[in-house]
Amino acid sequence: MKTGNDFSNTFSVAVLRGDVLSVDCPAREILKHMTSRWGGLVLVILQGGVHRFSELRHKIGGISEKMLSQTLQRLEFDGLIKRKSLPVVPPHVEYSLTPLGEEAAEHLKNMIDWIETKLPQILLWRRSQLDTQADD
Amino acid sequence: MKTGNDFSNTFSVAVLRGDVLSVDCPAREILKHMTSRWGGLVLVILQGGVHRFSELRHKIGGISEKMLSQTLQRLEFDGLIKRKSLPVVPPHVEYSLTPLGEEAAEHLKNMIDWIETKLPQILLWRRSQLDTQADD
DNA sequence: CGGTATCCTGACCGATACTG
DNA sequence: CAGTATCGGTCAGGATACCG
Numbered sequence: 001m002k003t004g005n006d007f008s009n010t011f012s013v014a015v016l017r018g019d020v021l022s023v024d025c026p027a028r029e030i031l032k033h034m035t036s037r038w039g040g041l042v043l044v045i046l047q048g049g050v051h052r053f054s055e056l057r058h059k060i061g062g063i064s065e066k067m068l069s070q071t072l073q074r075l076e077f078d079g080l081i082k083r084k085s086l087p088v089v090p091p092h093v094e095y096s097l098t099p100l101g102e103e104a105a106e107h108l109k110n111m112i113d114w115i116e117t118k119l120p121q122i123l124l125w126r127r128s129q130l131d132t133q134a135d136d
Numbered sequence: 137m138k139t140g141n142d143f144s145n146t147f148s149v150a151v152l153r154g155d156v157l158s159v160d161c162p163a164r165e166i167l168k169h170m171t172s173r174w175g176g177l178v179l180v181i182l183q184g185g186v187h188r189f190s191e192l193r194h195k196i197g198g199i200s201e202k203m204l205s206q207t208l209q210r211l212e213f214d215g216l217i218k219r220k221s222l223p224v225v226p227p228h229v230e231y232s233l234t235p236l237g238e239e240a241a242e243h244l245k246n247m248i249d250w251i252e253t254k255l256p257q258i259l260l261w262r263r264s265q266l267d268t269q270a271d272d
Numbered sequence: 273c274g275g276t277a278t279c280c281t282g283a284c285c286g287a288t289a290c291t292g
Numbered sequence: 293c294a295g296t297a298t299c300g301g302t303c304a305g306g307a308t309a310c311c312g
Contacts, residue, residue: 016256017252017253017255017256018251018252018253018255019252020177020180020248020251020252021177021181021195021196021197022197023197023198024197025255026255026259027248027251027252027255030251030255030258031176031247031248031251032173034247034251035171035176036284037168037284037285040167040171041156041157044156045157052293052294053293053294053295054293054294059157060157061157061158061159062159064285064286064287065294065295065296066285066286066287066295066296066297067284067285067286068295069294069295069296070284070285077262077265078258078261078262079257079258079261079262085294089292089293090293090294091292091293091294091295092293092294093293093294093295100254100257100258100261103250103254104247104250107243107246107247107250108247110243110246111167111170111240111243111244111247112156112163112167114239114240114243115154115156115163115166115167115170116153116154116155116156116163117153117154118236118239119153119154119161119162119163119166120152120153121215121236122166122214122215122236123162125214125215126213126214126215129213172304173304173305174305188273188274189273189274189275190273190274193274200305200306200307201274201275201276202275202276202277202305202306202307203304203305203306204275205274205275205276206304206305221274225273225312226273226274227273227274227275227312228273228274229273229274229275
């Protein structure tokens with residue numbers, strides 16, 4: 001397996017609570033996985049229930065198989081999603097959220113909902129700034 | 137000004153609500169800014185009140201001046217933070233959250249708090265997976 | 273102090289081809 | 293169907309030097 005992932009540098013010390021502001025805290029890594037380009041989208045979609053690989057790929061506009069695979073592996077490694085491979089041919093693999101993943105997805109969903117709601121307002125603000133630039 | 141930013145492709149059409157799953161929706165861009173490597177951390181720190189450039193730089197472990205500057209500019213452009221430059225010498229610049237930014241920061245904070253809390257559990261799970269691998 | 277400009281590297285990511 | 297392997301391009305982002 002060599003797709004760019006490297007789980008070897010997982011912390012071995014006991015940690016009571018993470019601190020994202022610290023350079024070396026593994027919490028940064030979790031945050032990175034959850035907020036990576038595709039990570040959040042995958043989690044939010046899985047809130048809708050179990051999905052197969054190809055279902056995820058089609059729901060997420062623009063994702064490549066490679067990145068979907070990589071994203072799923074990282075989130076599985078973090079314990080946020082569960083992979084269930086049915087021993088049939090052709091292969092049938094199902095992805096779902098773990099309890100931990102449900103919580104993670106909920107946070108992401110709230111944020112994404114907020115963004116989608118506020119988008120018009122933000123776009124308006126952006127334009128007004130560009131216009132003001134021109135006025136000066 | 138040429139630090140890698142390019143705000144020119146801002147959408148001009150009216151949008152009632154964003155859709156992060158669409159390839160071309162600008163909501164993806166906002167999400168990207170908020171969840172970029174440094175964006176979320178800046179927003180959460182600014183929840184604690186007004187900060188100067190150097191204060192932010194010192195609180196966030198590992199950030200470079202360039203990335204802090206770039207991050208601040210993008211978030212300002214999105215209307216999430218406000219930049220106030222005092223006309224004194226030596227320069228004094230204050231960054232704070234806009235009302236919109238407060239909301240954004242709240243979402244991020246919830247998520248980061250959750251991660252920091254669950255970190256031990258996740259780390260444990262990760263290790264158990266690696267151990268199981270060895271057993272097989 | 274609060275930035276920019278410039279250069280540069282490696283990680284991210286997409287395209288394609290291939291496999292169990 | 294559900295991936296992996298490989299290649300190559302783009303771009304985020306770090307280091308350094310410089311400026312108002």
